[in-house]
Amino acid sequence: MIYLDYAATHPMTPEALAAYAHAAALPGNPASVHAAGQAARERLEEGRARVAAALGVDARTLIANGGGTEGDNHVLLGVARAWTEAHGRPGHLVTTRTEHSAVLAPARWLAGQGWDVTFLQPDAQGRYSPELLADALREGTALVSIHHANNEIGTVQDTAALAAVAAARGIPYHTDAVQAPGVLPLDLSGWGVTFATFSAHKWGGPRGVGFLYVRRGTTLPPVTLGGGQEGGLRPGTQNTAGVYAAGVALTHAEEAREATFDHLTRMRERFLARAASIPGLRVNHPPDASPKVASVTLPGADGEALLMNLDLLGVSASAGSACAAGTMQPSHVLTALGLSEEEARATLRFSFGAATTGEEVDAAADALAQAAEFSRA
Missing domain, CATH: 3.40.640.10 (Type I PLP-dependent aspartate aminotransferase-like (Major domain))
Structure with missing residues:
Protein backbone atom coordinates (compact mmCIF):
# COMPACT_ATOMS: atom_id res chain seq x y z
CA MET A 1 0.00 0.00 0.00
CA GLU A 255 14.87 18.77 13.97
CA ALA A 256 14.30 17.43 10.45
CA ARG A 257 11.84 20.13 9.31
CA GLU A 258 14.00 21.88 6.72
CA ALA A 259 15.08 18.59 5.19
CA THR A 260 11.47 17.39 5.24
CA PHE A 261 10.29 20.56 3.50
CA ASP A 262 12.83 20.06 0.71
CA HIS A 263 11.93 16.37 0.39
CA LEU A 264 8.19 17.06 0.23
CA THR A 265 8.79 19.73 -2.40
CA ARG A 266 10.67 17.22 -4.56
CA MET A 267 8.02 14.55 -4.07
CA ARG A 268 5.16 16.86 -5.02
CA GLU A 269 6.96 18.18 -8.09
CA ARG A 270 7.79 14.64 -9.18
CA PHE A 271 4.22 13.49 -8.68
CA LEU A 272 2.73 16.42 -10.62
CA ALA A 273 5.25 16.06 -13.45
CA ARG A 274 4.38 12.37 -13.79
CA ALA A 275 0.63 13.06 -13.61
CA ALA A 276 0.76 15.98 -16.06
CA SER A 277 0.05 13.66 -19.00
CA ILE A 278 -3.41 12.77 -17.64
CA PRO A 279 -5.92 14.48 -19.98
CA GLY A 280 -7.55 17.56 -18.43
CA LEU A 281 -5.76 17.36 -15.07
CA ARG A 282 -5.70 20.71 -13.25
CA VAL A 283 -3.75 21.72 -10.16
CA ASN A 284 -5.65 23.67 -7.48
CA HIS A 285 -2.99 24.62 -4.95
CA PRO A 286 -0.79 27.70 -5.45
CA PRO A 287 2.90 27.10 -6.25
CA ASP A 288 4.00 28.31 -2.81
CA ALA A 289 1.49 26.19 -0.89
CA SER A 290 2.72 23.79 1.76
CA PRO A 291 4.59 21.06 -0.13
CA LYS A 292 2.79 18.48 1.94
CA VAL A 293 -0.32 18.75 -0.27
CA ALA A 294 -1.15 18.29 -3.96
CA SER A 295 -4.76 19.02 -4.98
CA VAL A 296 -5.75 17.95 -8.50
CA THR A 297 -9.02 18.02 -10.42
CA LEU A 298 -9.86 15.59 -13.20
CA PRO A 299 -12.90 17.05 -14.99
CA GLY A 300 -15.40 14.43 -16.04
CA ALA A 301 -14.23 11.90 -13.47
CA ASP A 302 -16.04 10.89 -10.30
CA GLY A 303 -14.00 11.46 -7.17
CA GLU A 304 -15.50 8.57 -5.24
CA ALA A 305 -14.86 6.18 -8.12
CA LEU A 306 -11.31 7.53 -8.40
CA LEU A 307 -10.62 6.85 -4.74
CA MET A 308 -12.07 3.35 -4.92
CA ASN A 309 -10.00 2.51 -7.98
CA LEU A 310 -6.87 3.99 -6.43
CA ASP A 311 -7.45 1.91 -3.32
CA LEU A 312 -7.77 -1.23 -5.45
CA LEU A 313 -4.51 -0.25 -7.14
CA GLY A 314 -2.82 0.11 -3.73
CA VAL A 315 -2.81 3.90 -3.26
CA SER A 316 -4.33 5.72 -0.29
CA ALA A 317 -5.41 9.29 -1.01
CA SER A 318 -8.47 11.40 -0.16
CA ALA A 319 -11.08 13.68 -1.66
CA GLY A 320 -10.38 16.42 0.89
CA SER A 321 -10.66 16.71 4.64
CA ALA A 322 -10.95 13.34 6.38
CA CYS A 323 -13.41 14.94 8.79
CA ALA A 324 -15.81 15.54 5.87
CA ALA A 325 -15.44 12.09 4.33
CA GLY A 326 -18.73 10.33 3.72
CA THR A 327 -20.85 13.50 3.71
CA MET A 328 -21.38 13.32 -0.09
CA GLN A 329 -21.06 17.10 -0.13
CA PRO A 330 -18.53 18.83 -2.40
CA SER A 331 -15.57 20.42 -0.65
CA HIS A 332 -16.48 23.83 0.77
CA VAL A 333 -12.86 24.88 0.31
CA LEU A 334 -12.91 24.18 -3.42
CA THR A 335 -16.29 25.76 -4.04
CA ALA A 336 -15.11 28.86 -2.15
CA LEU A 337 -12.27 29.08 -4.68
CA GLY A 338 -14.79 29.08 -7.51
CA LEU A 339 -14.85 25.42 -8.55
CA SER A 340 -18.26 24.07 -9.51
CA GLU A 341 -19.77 21.28 -7.43
CA GLU A 342 -19.03 18.86 -10.28
CA GLU A 343 -15.40 19.97 -10.37
CA ALA A 344 -15.08 19.75 -6.60
CA ARG A 345 -16.40 16.19 -6.70
CA ALA A 346 -13.75 15.35 -9.31
CA THR A 347 -10.90 16.56 -7.07
CA LEU A 348 -8.44 14.48 -5.06
CA ARG A 349 -5.86 15.38 -2.44
CA PHE A 350 -2.53 13.60 -2.28
CA SER A 351 -0.38 14.42 0.73
CA PHE A 352 3.20 13.38 1.35
CA GLY A 353 5.45 12.61 4.28
CA ALA A 354 9.14 12.28 5.03
CA ALA A 355 8.92 8.54 4.38
CA THR A 356 7.38 8.99 0.92
CA THR A 357 9.70 7.77 -1.85
CA GLY A 358 10.10 8.80 -5.46
CA GLU A 359 9.13 5.31 -6.57
CA GLU A 360 5.91 5.61 -4.60
CA VAL A 361 4.87 8.92 -6.15
CA ASP A 362 5.66 7.57 -9.63
CA ALA A 363 3.49 4.53 -8.99
CA ALA A 364 0.74 6.72 -7.52
CA ALA A 365 0.71 9.01 -10.56
CA ASP A 366 0.51 6.01 -12.87
CA ALA A 367 -2.31 4.57 -10.76
CA LEU A 368 -4.13 7.90 -10.94
CA ALA A 369 -3.91 7.82 -14.73
CA GLN A 370 -5.35 4.32 -14.74
CA ALA A 371 -8.07 5.20 -12.25
CA ALA A 372 -9.04 8.27 -14.28
CA GLU A 373 -9.37 6.15 -17.39
CA PHE A 374 -11.63 3.72 -15.53
CA SER A 375 -13.73 6.51 -14.03
CA ARG A 376 -14.26 8.30 -17.33
CA ALA A 377 -15.07 5.15 -19.28
Whole structure:
Protein backbone atom coordinates (compact mmCIF):
# COMPACT_ATOMS: atom_id res chain seq x y z
CA MET A 1 0.00 0.00 0.00
CA ILE A 2 1.29 3.44 -0.98
CA TYR A 3 0.14 5.87 1.70
CA LEU A 4 -0.33 9.43 0.43
CA ASP A 5 -2.78 10.81 2.99
CA TYR A 6 -0.44 12.45 5.48
CA ALA A 7 -2.65 15.54 5.75
CA ALA A 8 -5.35 13.32 7.22
CA THR A 9 -3.01 11.61 9.65
CA HIS A 10 0.72 10.98 9.87
CA PRO A 11 1.49 7.39 10.91
CA MET A 12 3.05 7.24 14.36
CA THR A 13 6.81 7.35 14.15
CA PRO A 14 8.92 4.59 15.75
CA GLU A 15 10.19 7.10 18.32
CA ALA A 16 6.63 8.09 19.24
CA LEU A 17 5.51 4.47 19.52
CA ALA A 18 8.40 3.66 21.85
CA ALA A 19 7.75 6.76 23.96
CA TYR A 20 4.04 5.95 24.16
CA ALA A 21 4.70 2.38 25.27
CA HIS A 22 7.14 3.57 27.94
CA ALA A 23 4.77 6.17 29.41
CA ALA A 24 1.68 3.96 29.09
CA ALA A 25 3.37 1.41 31.34
CA LEU A 26 3.51 3.92 34.19
CA PRO A 27 0.67 3.15 36.61
CA GLY A 28 0.13 6.54 38.23
CA ASN A 29 -2.29 9.38 37.67
CA PRO A 30 -0.26 12.56 37.03
CA ALA A 31 -2.42 14.44 39.53
CA SER A 32 -1.55 12.05 42.38
CA VAL A 33 1.07 13.09 44.93
CA HIS A 34 2.61 9.66 45.48
CA ALA A 35 5.74 8.48 43.68
CA ALA A 36 3.85 6.64 40.94
CA GLY A 37 1.77 9.72 40.22
CA GLN A 38 4.81 11.98 40.15
CA ALA A 39 6.60 9.64 37.74
CA ALA A 40 3.64 10.05 35.38
CA ARG A 41 3.68 13.81 35.99
CA GLU A 42 7.34 13.96 34.93
CA ARG A 43 6.58 12.32 31.61
CA LEU A 44 3.52 14.54 31.07
CA GLU A 45 5.51 17.71 31.66
CA GLU A 46 8.48 16.50 29.63
CA GLY A 47 6.14 15.95 26.68
CA ARG A 48 4.63 19.40 27.13
CA ALA A 49 8.09 20.99 27.43
CA ARG A 50 9.22 19.30 24.22
CA VAL A 51 6.21 20.65 22.33
CA ALA A 52 6.74 24.11 23.81
CA ALA A 53 10.41 24.11 22.80
CA ALA A 54 9.52 23.11 19.26
CA LEU A 55 6.90 25.86 19.06
CA GLY A 56 9.13 28.44 20.75
CA VAL A 57 6.78 29.21 23.62
CA ASP A 58 6.62 28.88 27.40
CA ALA A 59 5.32 25.44 28.40
CA ARG A 60 2.84 27.12 30.74
CA THR A 61 1.01 28.55 27.71
CA LEU A 62 0.11 25.09 26.35
CA ILE A 63 -3.05 23.26 27.33
CA ALA A 64 -2.92 19.53 26.60
CA ASN A 65 -6.20 18.35 25.12
CA GLY A 66 -7.76 15.87 22.72
CA GLY A 67 -6.75 17.50 19.44
CA GLY A 68 -7.39 20.29 16.98
CA THR A 69 -11.17 20.06 17.00
CA GLU A 70 -11.33 20.39 20.77
CA GLY A 71 -8.89 23.30 20.70
CA ASP A 72 -10.80 25.16 17.98
CA ASN A 73 -14.09 24.70 19.80
CA HIS A 74 -12.55 25.78 23.08
CA VAL A 75 -11.33 29.05 21.60
CA LEU A 76 -14.50 29.99 19.73
CA LEU A 77 -16.96 28.92 22.41
CA GLY A 78 -14.78 30.08 25.31
CA VAL A 79 -14.21 33.55 23.86
CA ALA A 80 -17.92 33.80 23.04
CA ARG A 81 -18.83 32.88 26.59
CA ALA A 82 -16.45 35.44 28.07
CA TRP A 83 -17.70 38.15 25.69
CA THR A 84 -21.36 37.48 26.38
CA GLU A 85 -20.83 37.46 30.13
CA ALA A 86 -18.89 40.74 29.95
CA HIS A 87 -21.21 42.59 27.56
CA GLY A 88 -24.58 40.95 28.14
CA ARG A 89 -25.11 40.37 24.40
CA PRO A 90 -23.67 38.39 21.49
CA GLY A 91 -20.72 39.84 19.62
CA HIS A 92 -19.13 39.62 16.19
CA LEU A 93 -16.84 36.82 14.95
CA VAL A 94 -14.66 36.98 11.83
CA THR A 95 -13.54 33.74 10.20
CA THR A 96 -13.22 32.41 6.66
CA ARG A 97 -15.05 30.25 4.16
CA THR A 98 -12.12 27.82 3.90
CA GLU A 99 -11.69 26.92 7.56
CA HIS A 100 -11.70 23.35 8.81
CA SER A 101 -15.10 22.13 10.00
CA ALA A 102 -13.74 22.32 13.57
CA VAL A 103 -13.98 26.12 13.22
CA LEU A 104 -16.92 26.37 10.84
CA ALA A 105 -19.24 24.23 12.95
CA PRO A 106 -18.92 26.26 16.19
CA ALA A 107 -19.02 29.49 14.14
CA ARG A 108 -22.33 28.45 12.61
CA TRP A 109 -23.62 27.37 16.00
CA LEU A 110 -22.76 30.80 17.39
CA ALA A 111 -24.60 32.39 14.46
CA GLY A 112 -27.65 30.42 15.57
CA GLN A 113 -27.24 31.87 19.06
CA GLY A 114 -27.45 35.44 17.81
CA TRP A 115 -23.78 36.08 17.01
CA ASP A 116 -22.94 38.07 13.90
CA VAL A 117 -20.46 35.96 11.95
CA THR A 118 -18.49 37.19 8.94
CA PHE A 119 -17.10 34.49 6.63
CA LEU A 120 -14.35 36.09 4.55
CA GLN A 121 -14.19 35.21 0.85
CA PRO A 122 -10.72 34.04 -0.32
CA ASP A 123 -8.93 35.08 -3.46
CA ALA A 124 -8.41 32.53 -6.25
CA GLN A 125 -5.49 30.94 -4.38
CA GLY A 126 -7.23 30.72 -1.01
CA ARG A 127 -5.55 33.72 0.61
CA TYR A 128 -6.92 36.50 2.82
CA SER A 129 -5.31 39.92 2.72
CA PRO A 130 -4.79 42.17 5.74
CA GLU A 131 -6.91 44.81 3.95
CA LEU A 132 -9.81 42.36 3.60
CA LEU A 133 -9.62 41.54 7.29
CA ALA A 134 -9.35 45.20 8.33
CA ASP A 135 -12.52 46.03 6.39
CA ALA A 136 -14.40 43.26 8.22
CA LEU A 137 -13.51 44.42 11.74
CA ARG A 138 -15.82 46.70 13.68
CA GLU A 139 -16.87 47.64 17.16
CA GLY A 140 -18.07 44.49 18.81
CA THR A 141 -15.68 42.12 17.02
CA ALA A 142 -14.72 39.63 19.71
CA LEU A 143 -12.44 37.25 17.81
CA VAL A 144 -10.72 36.60 14.49
CA SER A 145 -10.08 32.96 13.55
CA ILE A 146 -8.07 32.23 10.37
CA HIS A 147 -6.13 29.04 9.70
CA HIS A 148 -2.39 29.13 9.00
CA ALA A 149 -2.09 26.37 6.37
CA ASN A 150 -5.16 24.97 4.65
CA ASN A 151 -5.64 21.24 5.01
CA GLU A 152 -7.03 20.69 1.50
CA ILE A 153 -5.00 22.95 -0.80
CA GLY A 154 -2.04 23.86 1.41
CA THR A 155 -2.34 27.64 1.03
CA VAL A 156 -0.28 29.37 3.75
CA GLN A 157 -1.59 32.62 5.19
CA ASP A 158 0.57 35.58 6.27
CA THR A 159 -0.46 34.99 9.87
CA ALA A 160 1.81 37.68 11.31
CA ALA A 161 0.29 40.38 9.07
CA LEU A 162 -3.27 39.25 9.74
CA ALA A 163 -2.74 39.00 13.50
CA ALA A 164 -1.22 42.52 13.48
CA VAL A 165 -4.45 43.89 11.98
CA ALA A 166 -6.47 42.35 14.80
CA ALA A 167 -3.96 43.42 17.46
CA ALA A 168 -4.14 47.03 16.31
CA ARG A 169 -7.81 46.95 17.24
CA GLY A 170 -7.28 45.01 20.48
CA ILE A 171 -9.04 41.94 19.08
CA PRO A 172 -7.86 38.40 19.94
CA TYR A 173 -6.56 36.35 17.01
CA HIS A 174 -6.78 32.57 16.71
CA THR A 175 -5.10 30.38 14.11
CA ASP A 176 -5.67 26.70 13.45
CA ALA A 177 -2.06 25.68 12.79
CA VAL A 178 -2.65 21.94 12.77
CA GLN A 179 -1.00 21.38 9.36
CA ALA A 180 2.18 23.34 10.08
CA PRO A 181 4.45 21.54 12.59
CA GLY A 182 7.23 19.48 11.09
CA VAL A 183 6.74 21.09 7.67
CA LEU A 184 6.43 24.88 7.97
CA PRO A 185 8.33 27.30 10.23
CA LEU A 186 6.41 28.37 13.32
CA ASP A 187 6.81 31.57 15.34
CA LEU A 188 3.83 31.98 17.64
CA SER A 189 5.36 34.84 19.59
CA GLY A 190 6.58 36.62 16.48
CA TRP A 191 3.24 36.16 14.78
CA GLY A 192 1.50 37.85 17.69
CA VAL A 193 -1.37 35.36 17.84
CA THR A 194 -3.51 35.03 20.94
CA PHE A 195 -4.49 31.40 20.42
CA ALA A 196 -3.23 28.53 18.24
CA THR A 197 -4.35 24.93 17.94
CA PHE A 198 -2.31 21.81 17.18
CA SER A 199 -2.91 18.09 16.78
CA ALA A 200 -0.20 15.51 17.44
CA HIS A 201 -1.25 12.98 14.81
CA LYS A 202 -0.34 15.47 12.07
CA TRP A 203 3.36 15.24 12.96
CA GLY A 204 3.70 11.54 13.76
CA GLY A 205 2.38 11.54 17.33
CA PRO A 206 -0.67 9.65 18.57
CA ARG A 207 -4.24 10.39 17.55
CA GLY A 208 -6.51 11.96 20.13
CA VAL A 209 -3.84 14.30 21.55
CA GLY A 210 -3.46 18.01 20.90
CA PHE A 211 -2.37 21.34 22.34
CA LEU A 212 -3.98 24.74 22.64
CA TYR A 213 -1.65 27.73 22.89
CA VAL A 214 -3.07 30.55 25.00
CA ARG A 215 -0.89 33.65 25.19
CA ARG A 216 -0.02 34.58 28.76
CA GLY A 217 -2.35 37.15 30.28
CA THR A 218 -5.28 36.05 28.10
CA THR A 219 -8.65 35.24 29.63
CA LEU A 220 -10.20 32.03 28.31
CA PRO A 221 -12.87 30.25 30.34
CA PRO A 222 -13.25 26.48 30.20
CA VAL A 223 -16.01 24.95 28.11
CA THR A 224 -16.10 21.73 30.13
CA LEU A 225 -16.31 21.58 33.92
CA GLY A 226 -14.63 19.24 36.35
CA GLY A 227 -11.32 19.10 38.16
CA GLY A 228 -8.42 21.50 38.14
CA GLN A 229 -6.22 19.86 35.53
CA GLU A 230 -4.54 22.08 32.92
CA GLY A 231 -5.03 25.13 35.10
CA GLY A 232 -8.74 24.40 35.30
CA LEU A 233 -9.11 25.09 31.56
CA ARG A 234 -9.33 21.47 30.46
CA PRO A 235 -10.51 19.23 33.31
CA GLY A 236 -10.02 15.48 33.23
CA THR A 237 -7.08 13.15 33.72
CA GLN A 238 -4.42 13.96 31.15
CA ASN A 239 -3.27 11.48 28.52
CA THR A 240 0.23 11.13 29.90
CA ALA A 241 1.46 8.62 27.31
CA GLY A 242 -0.08 10.61 24.47
CA VAL A 243 1.44 13.93 25.54
CA TYR A 244 4.86 12.39 26.10
CA ALA A 245 4.82 10.62 22.73
CA ALA A 246 3.60 13.79 21.03
CA GLY A 247 6.54 15.71 22.45
CA VAL A 248 9.06 13.09 21.38
CA ALA A 249 7.59 12.96 17.86
CA LEU A 250 7.59 16.75 17.48
CA THR A 251 11.19 17.05 18.67
CA HIS A 252 12.28 14.73 15.86
CA ALA A 253 9.94 16.33 13.31
CA GLU A 254 11.22 19.85 14.01
CA GLU A 255 14.87 18.77 13.97
CA ALA A 256 14.30 17.43 10.45
CA ARG A 257 11.84 20.13 9.31
CA GLU A 258 14.00 21.88 6.72
CA ALA A 259 15.08 18.59 5.19
CA THR A 260 11.47 17.39 5.24
CA PHE A 261 10.29 20.56 3.50
CA ASP A 262 12.83 20.06 0.71
CA HIS A 263 11.93 16.37 0.39
CA LEU A 264 8.19 17.06 0.23
CA THR A 265 8.79 19.73 -2.40
CA ARG A 266 10.67 17.22 -4.56
CA MET A 267 8.02 14.55 -4.07
CA ARG A 268 5.16 16.86 -5.02
CA GLU A 269 6.96 18.18 -8.09
CA ARG A 270 7.79 14.64 -9.18
CA PHE A 271 4.22 13.49 -8.68
CA LEU A 272 2.73 16.42 -10.62
CA ALA A 273 5.25 16.06 -13.45
CA ARG A 274 4.38 12.37 -13.79
CA ALA A 275 0.63 13.06 -13.61
CA ALA A 276 0.76 15.98 -16.06
CA SER A 277 0.05 13.66 -19.00
CA ILE A 278 -3.41 12.77 -17.64
CA PRO A 279 -5.92 14.48 -19.98
CA GLY A 280 -7.55 17.56 -18.43
CA LEU A 281 -5.76 17.36 -15.07
CA ARG A 282 -5.70 20.71 -13.25
CA VAL A 283 -3.75 21.72 -10.16
CA ASN A 284 -5.65 23.67 -7.48
CA HIS A 285 -2.99 24.62 -4.95
CA PRO A 286 -0.79 27.70 -5.45
CA PRO A 287 2.90 27.10 -6.25
CA ASP A 288 4.00 28.31 -2.81
CA ALA A 289 1.49 26.19 -0.89
CA SER A 290 2.72 23.79 1.76
CA PRO A 291 4.59 21.06 -0.13
CA LYS A 292 2.79 18.48 1.94
CA VAL A 293 -0.32 18.75 -0.27
CA ALA A 294 -1.15 18.29 -3.96
CA SER A 295 -4.76 19.02 -4.98
CA VAL A 296 -5.75 17.95 -8.50
CA THR A 297 -9.02 18.02 -10.42
CA LEU A 298 -9.86 15.59 -13.20
CA PRO A 299 -12.90 17.05 -14.99
CA GLY A 300 -15.40 14.43 -16.04
CA ALA A 301 -14.23 11.90 -13.47
CA ASP A 302 -16.04 10.89 -10.30
CA GLY A 303 -14.00 11.46 -7.17
CA GLU A 304 -15.50 8.57 -5.24
CA ALA A 305 -14.86 6.18 -8.12
CA LEU A 306 -11.31 7.53 -8.40
CA LEU A 307 -10.62 6.85 -4.74
CA MET A 308 -12.07 3.35 -4.92
CA ASN A 309 -10.00 2.51 -7.98
CA LEU A 310 -6.87 3.99 -6.43
CA ASP A 311 -7.45 1.91 -3.32
CA LEU A 312 -7.77 -1.23 -5.45
CA LEU A 313 -4.51 -0.25 -7.14
CA GLY A 314 -2.82 0.11 -3.73
CA VAL A 315 -2.81 3.90 -3.26
CA SER A 316 -4.33 5.72 -0.29
CA ALA A 317 -5.41 9.29 -1.01
CA SER A 318 -8.47 11.40 -0.16
CA ALA A 319 -11.08 13.68 -1.66
CA GLY A 320 -10.38 16.42 0.89
CA SER A 321 -10.66 16.71 4.64
CA ALA A 322 -10.95 13.34 6.38
CA CYS A 323 -13.41 14.94 8.79
CA ALA A 324 -15.81 15.54 5.87
CA ALA A 325 -15.44 12.09 4.33
CA GLY A 326 -18.73 10.33 3.72
CA THR A 327 -20.85 13.50 3.71
CA MET A 328 -21.38 13.32 -0.09
CA GLN A 329 -21.06 17.10 -0.13
CA PRO A 330 -18.53 18.83 -2.40
CA SER A 331 -15.57 20.42 -0.65
CA HIS A 332 -16.48 23.83 0.77
CA VAL A 333 -12.86 24.88 0.31
CA LEU A 334 -12.91 24.18 -3.42
CA THR A 335 -16.29 25.76 -4.04
CA ALA A 336 -15.11 28.86 -2.15
CA LEU A 337 -12.27 29.08 -4.68
CA GLY A 338 -14.79 29.08 -7.51
CA LEU A 339 -14.85 25.42 -8.55
CA SER A 340 -18.26 24.07 -9.51
CA GLU A 341 -19.77 21.28 -7.43
CA GLU A 342 -19.03 18.86 -10.28
CA GLU A 343 -15.40 19.97 -10.37
CA ALA A 344 -15.08 19.75 -6.60
CA ARG A 345 -16.40 16.19 -6.70
CA ALA A 346 -13.75 15.35 -9.31
CA THR A 347 -10.90 16.56 -7.07
CA LEU A 348 -8.44 14.48 -5.06
CA ARG A 349 -5.86 15.38 -2.44
CA PHE A 350 -2.53 13.60 -2.28
CA SER A 351 -0.38 14.42 0.73
CA PHE A 352 3.20 13.38 1.35
CA GLY A 353 5.45 12.61 4.28
CA ALA A 354 9.14 12.28 5.03
CA ALA A 355 8.92 8.54 4.38
CA THR A 356 7.38 8.99 0.92
CA THR A 357 9.70 7.77 -1.85
CA GLY A 358 10.10 8.80 -5.46
CA GLU A 359 9.13 5.31 -6.57
CA GLU A 360 5.91 5.61 -4.60
CA VAL A 361 4.87 8.92 -6.15
CA ASP A 362 5.66 7.57 -9.63
CA ALA A 363 3.49 4.53 -8.99
CA ALA A 364 0.74 6.72 -7.52
CA ALA A 365 0.71 9.01 -10.56
CA ASP A 366 0.51 6.01 -12.87
CA ALA A 367 -2.31 4.57 -10.76
CA LEU A 368 -4.13 7.90 -10.94
CA ALA A 369 -3.91 7.82 -14.73
CA GLN A 370 -5.35 4.32 -14.74
CA ALA A 371 -8.07 5.20 -12.25
CA ALA A 372 -9.04 8.27 -14.28
CA GLU A 373 -9.37 6.15 -17.39
CA PHE A 374 -11.63 3.72 -15.53
CA SER A 375 -13.73 6.51 -14.03
CA ARG A 376 -14.26 8.30 -17.33
CA ALA A 377 -15.07 5.15 -19.28
